[in-house]
Amino acid sequence: MKDTGEDRRPARPGRRNIIRGLGLAAGGLLAGGAGFATEQAWRREDPPTPASAASVDSWQPPDRQVDVIWAVNTRRRLVALTFDDGPMERWTPQALDALDEAKAPATFFMVGSRLARNARLVEGRLDRHEVGNHTWKHDDLSKLSLAHARRSIHRTHRTIEEVTGRAPTLLRPPWGRLGGTTLHVAAEHGYDLVLWSLLVQDRRLGHEPAEMVAAVVDNARPGTIVLGHDVGAASRETAVAQLPAMIRGLRGRGFEFVTVSQLRRAAI
Ligand SMILES: [Zn+2]
Structure with a gap:
């Protein structure tokens, strides 16, 4: 994983x-x-590419369209913060604390198997937030057969529903990788796909925390979807450790925070 x-x-x-x-x-x-x-x-x-993922010839087309969203076209100064790969003991509670402190909502794309194991970390703490599906084991959906993709996404869907009491409507494919099977299963679940338009850079790549905060604050636009992680190597911790600074900076530029679904409702 x-x-x-x-x-x-x-x-x-x-x-x-x-x-x-x-x-x-x-x-x-x-x-x-x-x-x-x-x-x-x-x-x-x-x-x-495995034929199972590449070929859609024998499928019935789904009867629902699937949107792919990198950012939302809006005139309002709204930004959606998103966090991937949790929940894990390291950083997920810290991210939730920072968001509570700032009274800012975010969207967490959770890995189903981690949520099943660590539900106690988030139970009762997600009221202002949205939870999306990030597959069962951080799976590379571009390589999965229809049956496997279905299992991975459906199991995660059920777990999110059980823990949060709300059915997710958004899927973020790990690494942004997807295949025909992903689109098919997303349609079956009534999901749209969420990617991102602004990444909180990894410290491993030589970016200092202050630079990274400035890069997010300066580059945000109305409708930006910011991607950070609440799990990972120490070099990735910036997204969580610098969250209060990012929130302050963005509010200083007149931005408000919303979940991805709220951001979509503000689209022109
Ligand atoms: Zn991920």
Whole structure:
């Protein structure tokens, strides 16, 4: 359940791979064994997407549309703070304390298995907040079959409902990775997908806390969705440790805080 890369974008096939693909076709036709060697190298570097995730041919299309939201177009100075990967003993209570102190709502995208284990950390503390689905074990949804994606998302859905008394309506795919199966299961659950438009940078990448706070405060726009983590390596703690400073800075620029669903209701 290691989570090291919310800030990484999924790799896209680059020109080099396309060229290698052509080389493979030519090698296969012209040189036999040489083509095989090229194919091995190509596969090693760029494993194919499993057919289970890539193919949607045999499915009935869902009867509901799924929105994908990076930010919301609004004229009001509203920002949604979001925290991923909890709840865990380390940092989730600290994040909730800071939000309580500031009376600021946030949206927590929770990992179902962690919520099942650590429900006591959040019980009775989520009234002003929203909880979204972040899969059962921080799963890479771009690689799951329809059946597996369904289990991961549905189990988490049920756990959130049991612990919070509210059914979630938002899904954030871990690392922002998704496949056709993700869209299908999201439609079945009546979910929309929430990504982010502003990331609280990881200290590992050389950003000092004060710089990171300034980057969030200066770059927020009406409708921004900020992504931080309430779980992870020490280098990631900034999002929680600096939360009071971020809230003060953003309020100083006239921003108010809302959950993601509240932000959507303020859309133009
Ligand atoms: Zn995550």
